[in-house]
Amino acid sequence: xxxxxxxxxxxxxxxxAPVHRALYGRADQLLIHTGQHxxxxxxxxxxxxxxxxxxxxxxxxxxxxxxxxTAQVMMRIxxxxxxxxxxxxxxxxxxxxxxxxxxxxxxxxxxxAHVEAGLRSFDRTMPEELNRLVTDQLADILLTPSRDADENxxxxxxxxxxxxxxxxxxxxxxxxLLPVAESQLRASALAPWxxxxxxxxxxxxxxxxxxxxxxxxxxxxxxxxxxxxxxxxPVHPRTRARIENAPPELHxxxxxxxxxxxxxxxxxxxxxxxxxxxxxxxxxxxVPCLTARENTERPITVTCGTNIxxxxxxxxxxxxxxxxxxGNAKRGSVPELWDGRAAERIANILERLSS
Ligand code: UD1
Ligand code: UDP
Numbered sequence: 001x002x003x004x005x006x007x008x009x010x011x012x013x014x015x016x017a018p019v020h021r022a023l024y025g026r027a028d029q030l031l032i033h034t035g036q037h038x039x040x041x042x043x044x045x046x047x048x049x050x051x052x053x054x055x056x057x058x059x060x061x062x063x064x065x066x067x068x069x070t071a072q073v074m075m076r077i078x079x080x081x082x083x084x085x086x087x088x089x090x091x092x093x094x095x096x097x098x099x100x101x102x103x104x105x106x107x108x109x110x111x112x113a114h115v116e117a118g119l120r121s122f123d124r125t126m127p128e129e130l131n132r133l134v135t136d137q138l139a140d141i142l143l144t145p146s147r148d149a150d151e152n153x154x155x156x157x158x159x160x161x162x163x164x165x166x167x168x169x170x171x172x173x174x175x176x177l178l179p180v181a182e183s184q185l186r187a188s189a190l191a192p193w194x195x196x197x198x199x200x201x202x203x204x205x206x207x208x209x210x211x212x213x214x215x216x217x218x219x220x221x222x223x224x225x226x227x228x229x230x231x232x233x234p235v236h237p238r239t240r241a242r243i244e245n246a247p248p249e250l251h252x253x254x255x256x257x258x259x260x261x262x263x264x265x266x267x268x269x270x271x272x273x274x275x276x277x278x279x280x281x282x283x284x285x286x287v288p289c290l291t292a293r294e295n296t297e298r299p300i301t302v303t304c305g306t307n308i309x310x311x312x313x314x315x316x317x318x319x320x321x322x323x324x325x326x327g328n329a330k331r332g333s334v335p336e337l338w339d340g341r342a343a344e345r346i347a348n349i350l351e352r353l354s355s
Contacts, residue, residue: 001027001354004086006077007055008036008097011170011277013046014258015092015115018172018343020052026347030084034073034097035060039237045257049184050173066096066127073100081108087354088113091135094276094297099131106138113350115169117142118149119276119297125207128276132297141353143346145169145280146300146335166345167337170277171284175340177259178266185263190232190253193264197229199321200268202275204236207312208292215242217314218292222272223247225321229269234261270324272317279307284338288329290320305332 003023007016016031023029033055037043047054059076061069073096081089081104089105091098092115105112117136121129136142136153144150145168153163185194201222209215222231226249234256235243246252256264262281265271271282271289279298282289283305291301294311301307308330310316323329337345 001088001351002030002084002086003027003088003090003350004030004032004081004084005090005092006032006034006097006101007092008034008061008073009093009095010037010042010046010255011275012092012095012097013043013050013052014173014277015169016090017046017050017052018169018176019090019115019346022343022347023350026351030057030086031055032077032080032101033058034077034101035062036069036073036095036097038062039255041255041257042237049177049258061097070096070100073097074104077101078104078108081105081110086110088141088350090115091139092116094119094128094131094135096127096131099134102135102138111141112139113141113143113346114139115143115346116145118144118151118153118163119146120149120152121295121297123295127206129297141349143349145338145342146298148299164345164349165337166349167339167342168280168335169342169346170280171338172340172343173258174262174281174284178262181259181263181266184257184259188260190256190260190264193230193232194267197269198264198267199225199229199231199270199272199325200264201231201233201271202236202273202278203233203292204238205274205293206238207294208274209236209239209242212242214312215239218317219243219246219250221314221318221321223249224318225325226250228322229325232264270321270329272321279305280338282306283332284334286332288324290317290324292317300335301332304335306330307332 061072088111142163143166279301283301289307
């Protein structure tokens, strides 16, 4: 069995790692990095910490407009797929690299397996929603993290036999590395944070950070909260470019490695985010999470987990945060098949389908 994996952006790496490990010795594997993310702390650090080794090929597409970035991935991946002709191309999540690689493979008649298929926010103003719709329509094997995803795919007319509920691969990585995360953080400059109460923040959605006035309002609320409980904010590069004159109360730091960020999530009193993956990780960890979005493609983190959607209402963000800090946090449970074994199920399915 010849398998190629395509990754490009930060959240792809922790999803691919367990699948790559599960296929070790069972398939010939080719790891293609599109280069959508390229800063050391948005890319290389994950390859090191997740123990993946280097990518076999880096397409070096870098940053550009959606059309240009998507087109560059398509142009640069086509000759690679033609040369290597994998039996299956594995794509992850919902970033531009995912969709671009899928379109090319589908046209070359190469089977596409989509890990994290079927998630829907039903919000077509999100670039990720468009990527999910295109990817899932073209994919041959749809590997879903939750039952709502199966339902979405069936409603869109995807044949039942193409859909496999496997659970959440991101949780595989979390389960494997949680035992070593805290010692990594203790060895870093952020060690003192482990011994205090704090709020952990990540923000990078265009709907939050590309509108200066809205971003200013969110940052204002975070600064108010920081007068009560320290706020640690590892800043995504998209956001860094847009935050000017950050209030001195906020502790802004560069994006963190996976292990450091995981250890910080686990010990946080509260996480405020708009990240997809962070909604899932806090649900698994049982840590209260406020999501600064109107909708989520991961509704199970709300119905089953610790996540609360506060939308664009910054006063709601403030009051929900105060309630949680005051001891009134929502309790949750761990969704079905978020058990650390999703990648093993994927490897078994791929093996069965290829035999
Ligand atoms: C991308 C994904 C988003 C995902 C996020 C994860 C798409 C459409 N968006 O958003 O779904 O949640 O990654 O983090 O695929 N930049 C750097 N260094 C880097 C990478 C980016 O400085 O290594 C800066 C550049 O100025 C770039 C901007 O960040 O223009 C945005 O990068 P891009 O990959 O286009 O989108 P993200 O916002 O990172
Ligand atoms: N993450 C990280 N360092 C950080 C912020 C996030 O390692 O400074 C991890 C986080 O734990 C999760 C993943 O990055 O595993 C989520 O990626 P991101 O928020 O960039 O993308 P999304 O999930 O929103 O697509």
